[in-house]
Amino acid sequence: MQRILDHIETGERLDFERAWDLYRNEEFHVLGHLAHQIRLEKCPHEYVSYVVDRNINYSNICICGCRFCAFYRTPGHPEGYVLSHEELGEKIEETLSLGGTQILMQGGHHPDLPLSFYEDMLGFIKGRYPIHIHAFSPPEIVHFSRVEAISVPEVIARLKAAGLDSIPGGGAEILVDSVRSLVSPNKCSSEAWLDVMEQAHRQGMRTTATMMFGHLEKPEDRLQHLFALRDLQDRTGGFTAFIPWAFQPQNTAIERTPETAVAYLRLLAISRLVLDNFDNIQASWVTMGPKVAQVALHFGANDFGSTMIEENVVAAAGVRFRLSQEEIRRIIHAAGFRPRQRTMTYKWVDQQG
Amino acid sequence: MLNYAWYRKLQLEDIFDKIEAQERLTFEDGQRLFACPDLVAVGALAHKVRLSLHGNSTFYVMNQHINYSNVCVNGCKFCAFGREKGDPLAFQMTATDVLQKIRESMNSPITEVHMVGGCHPELPLSYFENILREIKAVRPDVFIKAFTVVEIAHFAALEKCSTREVLNRLRTAGLDMLPGGGAEIFSPRIRALLCPAKLSGEGWLRIAREAHELGIKSNATMLYGHLETNEERLDHMLALRELQDETQGFVCFIPLPFQPANTKVSDVEPTTGVEDLKTIAVSRLMLDNIPHLKAYWVMLTVKLAQVALNFGADDFDGTIVEEKIGHMAGAESEQFLTRQELERIIREAGFDPVERNCFFQRVSNY
Numbered sequence: 001m002q003r004i005l006d007h008i009e010t011g012e013r014l015d016f017e018r019a020w021d022l023y024r025n026e027e028f029h030v031l032g033h034l035a036h037q038i039r040l041e042k043c044p045h046e047y048v049s050y051v052v053d054r055n056i057n058y059s060n061i062c063i064c065g066c067r068f069c070a071f072y073r074t075p076g077h078p079e080g081y082v083l084s085h086e087e088l089g090e091k092i093e094e095t096l097s098l099g100g101t102q103i104l105m106q107g108g109h110h111p112d113l114p115l116s117f118y119e120d121m122l123g124f125i126k127g128r129y130p131i132h133i134h135a136f137s138p139p140e141i142v143h144f145s146r147v148e149a150i151s152v153p154e155v156i157a158r159l160k161a162a163g164l165d166s167i168p169g170g171g172a173e174i175l176v177d178s179v180r181s182l183v184s185p186n187k188c189s190s191e192a193w194l195d196v197m198e199q200a201h202r203q204g205m206r207t208t209a210t211m212m213f214g215h216l217e218k219p220e221d222r223l224q225h226l227f228a229l230r231d232l233q234d235r236t237g238g239f240t241a242f243i244p245w246a247f248q249p250q251n252t253a254i255e256r257t258p259e260t261a262v263a264y265l266r267l268l269a270i271s272r273l274v275l276d277n278f279d280n281i282q283a284s285w286v287t288m289g290p291k292v293a294q295v296a297l298h299f300g301a302n303d304f305g306s307t308m309i310e311e312n313v314v315a316a317a318g319v320r321f322r323l324s325q326e327e328i329r330r331i332i333h334a335a336g337f338r339p340r341q342r343t344m345t346y347k348w349v350d351q352q353g
Numbered sequence: 354m355l356n357y358a359w360y361r362k363l364q365l366e367d368i369f370d371k372i373e374a375q376e377r378l379t380f381e382d383g384q385r386l387f388a389c390p391d392l393v394a395v396g397a398l399a400h401k402v403r404l405s406l407h408g409n410s411t412f413y414v415m416n417q418h419i420n421y422s423n424v425c426v427n428g429c430k431f432c433a434f435g436r437e438k439g440d441p442l443a444f445q446m447t448a449t450d451v452l453q454k455i456r457e458s459m460n461s462p463i464t465e466v467h468m469v470g471g472c473h474p475e476l477p478l479s480y481f482e483n484i485l486r487e488i489k490a491v492r493p494d495v496f497i498k499a500f501t502v503v504e505i506a507h508f509a510a511l512e513k514c515s516t517r518e519v520l521n522r523l524r525t526a527g528l529d530m531l532p533g534g535g536a537e538i539f540s541p542r543i544r545a546l547l548c549p550a551k552l553s554g555e556g557w558l559r560i561a562r563e564a565h566e567l568g569i570k571s572n573a574t575m576l577y578g579h580l581e582t583n584e585e586r587l588d589h590m591l592a593l594r595e596l597q598d599e600t601q602g603f604v605c606f607i608p609l610p611f612q613p614a615n616t617k618v619s620d621v622e623p624t625t626g627v628e629d630l631k632t633i634a635v636s637r638l639m640l641d642n643i644p645h646l647k648a649y650w651v652m653l654t655v656k657l658a659q660v661a662l663n664f665g666a667d668d669f670d671g672t673i674v675e676e677k678i679g680h681m682a683g684a685e686s687e688q689f690l691t692r693q694e695l696e697r698i699i700r701e702a703g704f705d706p707v708e709r710n711c712f713f714q715r716v717s718n719y
Contacts (some may be wrong), residue, residue, distance in 0.1 A: 291626030
C-alpha cells in the first residue's frame with residue numbers, strides 16, 4: 001500500500017500491468033483507501049462539487065441501433081420525436097429558474113438533419129438564454145461530419161461558432177473496437193471518438209470523458225479505456241472530468257445482470273489511481289442510487305454529478321432515482337464534506353461574476 | 354488490510370491493537386469510531402472481525418415473510434405499517450389466509466417462515482397457537498420464526514398470564530425462534546418520544562432473556578436514524594452485549610435504518626449510505642459476542658447491502674416473499690430476490706454464498 005502511495009508522490013505512474021494487478025487482486029478497502037487519499041491530495045479542499053443542469057434529449061431518432069440502448073427509436077417510428085425551439089426554450093427557462101447553469105444536450109444519429117439545424121438550435125438558445133451549452137457527444141459530431149460531408153474539425157469549429165461551449169463525454173462506451181463492434185457496431189470507432197476530443201481540445205474547448213461498463217467487455221478492456229484517456233489527456237489536458245457508469249440492461253438488446261455496487265466502487269477506485277492527470281471524478285447516483293454514490297465519495301470520487309432536472313436515457317432502461325439540489329447537498333454533508341455548486345469547468349458558482 | 358501507521362494517523366491505533374488482540378471495545382471506543390471521518394478505515398476493522406468469525410462465507414436464507422395483521426394498539430410514531438382497528442387500510446388474516454400464503458410457496462424450497470404483526474387488541478393466544486400448528490402441519494420441514502418480544506408481552510397482557518407461559522405455549526404449538534424486532538432504541542428518552550405505548554427497553558431485554566433461558570433463540574434489531582444520538586446507539590449495543598454474555602441466545606444483530614416516509618416522524622431525513630455503513634461497522638466491532646450481523650437489503654437497498662458485506666455484515670437475509678413493513682414506509686427496494694440473484698450479488702462482492710436456516714446452520718440439501 002505504502003509503495004503505491006510513494007509511487008504517486010514521486011510522480012511515478014501506474015503502468016498497465018501494475019494497474020491490472022491492483023484492479024484484480026487488491027483488497028477492497030485498500031483500493032478505496034488509496035483512491036481516497038489521492039482524491040484528497042488532488043482536491044485538498046473540503047468540498048464535494050455538483051452541477052445544476054438538465055439533460056435535454058433533442059431527439060430520440062437514431063440510425064445507430066446500439067444494443068445497449070433503450071432510448072432510441074428508428075426513423076419513422078411513431079414514438080420518434082425532435083424537440084421544437086419552443087419546447088427547448090421552456091426546458092431551458094425551467095432550468096434557469098431552478099438555478100441551473102448549463103444544459104447537457106444530446107440526441108440520436110438523425111439520418112436527415114443538416115448541420116445548419118444544429119447551428120440554428122445553438123443560435124436560438126444563445127440568443128435568448130445565458131446558459132452554458134454542453135452538447136453533442138463525439139459519435140454525434142462524427143455523424144454530423146458524415147451527413148454534411150465535411151471534416152470533424154470543421155464541424156466542431158462551426159458548432160463552436162454557433163454557440164457550443166463544451167462537449168460531453170458520452171458515446172465512449174468502452175474505447176476498444178472489438179467491444180464496440182459487439183455492442184455498437186454502427187457507432188464511431190474508439191479512434192474517432194478520441195480524435196473528436198483531441199480536435200475539440202485543440203480548438204480550446206473543454207470536454208468530459210465517460211465509460212459505460214458492465215456489458216460485453218472484458219475487465220482488461222476497462223483498463224485499456226482508462227489508459228487511452230490518460231494518453232490523450234497527457235497530450236491536451238482538455239478533459240475536465242471522468243464519469244464511469246454501469247450499464248443498465250433492462251429494455252435493451254443485451255441480456256445480462258447489471259454490475260453490482262462493489263464492482264462499481266472497485267472500478268471507480270482504479271479509475272482514480274490510473275487517471276492521475278484528471279482532476280475530477282464523478283459519482284453516478286443516477287445508476288447506482290444515492291446511497292452507493294455517497295459511499296463513492298470515499299472511493300475516489302470528488303463530484304456528485306448533476307441534479308439532472310430531467311433524465312431520459314437511463315430511465316428508459318428501467319432505473320429511476322430522483323434527487324433535488326437540497327437532497328444532494330444533504331448527502332454530501334452526511335458523507336463528511338461541504339457541498340458546493342460548480343460549473344462545467346469546475347469553477348465555483350458562488351465565485352462567478 | 355490497512356496498515357497500523359494509518360490507524361496511528363487517525364489516532365485509532367489502540368483500537369486497532371484491541372481488535373488484533375480480540376479485546377473488547379469500550380463505550381468511548383465506540384464514540385471514537387463513530388466520530389472517525391475515514392469510513393473505509395472503520396469498515397476495514399469491522400471487516401477484519403467479520404473475516405475472523407466467518408471467513409469468506411456470506412449467508413442467506415430462503416424465507417417467506419407473513420404479516421398476519423397490521424392492526425396495532427401501540428401507534429408508534431416511526432411506523433407506516435400499523436393501523437387502528439376499523440381503519441379502512443387495516444387488515445387481519447385468518448388462519449386460512451395464512452395457510453393460503455404458505456401453500457402458495459409449497460414448491461419453493463424455503464426453510465423459514467418469518468411472521469410478525471401488530472399488537473392486535475383482540476386476537477387471543479389460541480389464534481396464534483392455531484396458526485403455528487396449521488403451518489407445521491402443512492410444512493413440517495420449515496422453521497417458524499415469529500412474534501417479536503413486543504408481541505409476546507402483548508399476548509401475555511391480553512391472556513392475563515406470564516410472558517414465560519406465552520413463550521412455552523407458543524413453543525409447544527410450533528414456534529422455533531423469535532425475530533429481533535421491537536427493540537428500536539432501548540433509550541427511555543427515545544421511547545417516550547416515539548413509542549410511549551410500546552414495551553420498554555428493559556421489558557424487551559427481560560423477555561429476550563426469558564426466551565433464551567427457555568432455550569428459544571432470538572435475533573436483535575436496532576432502529577436507527579430517527580431522533581437518537583450515537584451514544585444511545587452505543588448504549589443499545591452494550592445492553593445487548595451484556596445480556597448476550599449471560600445467555601448466548603442472540604443469533605444475529607440487525608441494524609435497521611429508519612424509513613421516514615409515511616410515518617409521523619416524516620420531518621426526519623432518511624439515513625445516507627455512509628451513515629448506514631458506519632453504523633454496521635461499529636455494530637460489528639462493539640458486539641463481539643453476537644455471531645452474525647445482517648445487511649437487511651429491504652431497508653438498505655440491495656446495492657448498499659452488498660457493499661455492507663465488506664463493512665462487517667456476513668448475512669444478506671433472504672428471498673423475502675412480499676415484504677410490507679419497510680415498503681409501506683417508502684423503502685424502494687425489490688419485494689423479493691431469487692436464490693440465483695442473492696448468490697450472484699454475494700459472489701460479486703467476493704464472498705462464497707452459504708444457504709442457512711434461521712439458526713444459521715448450513716442447509717445441505719442444496
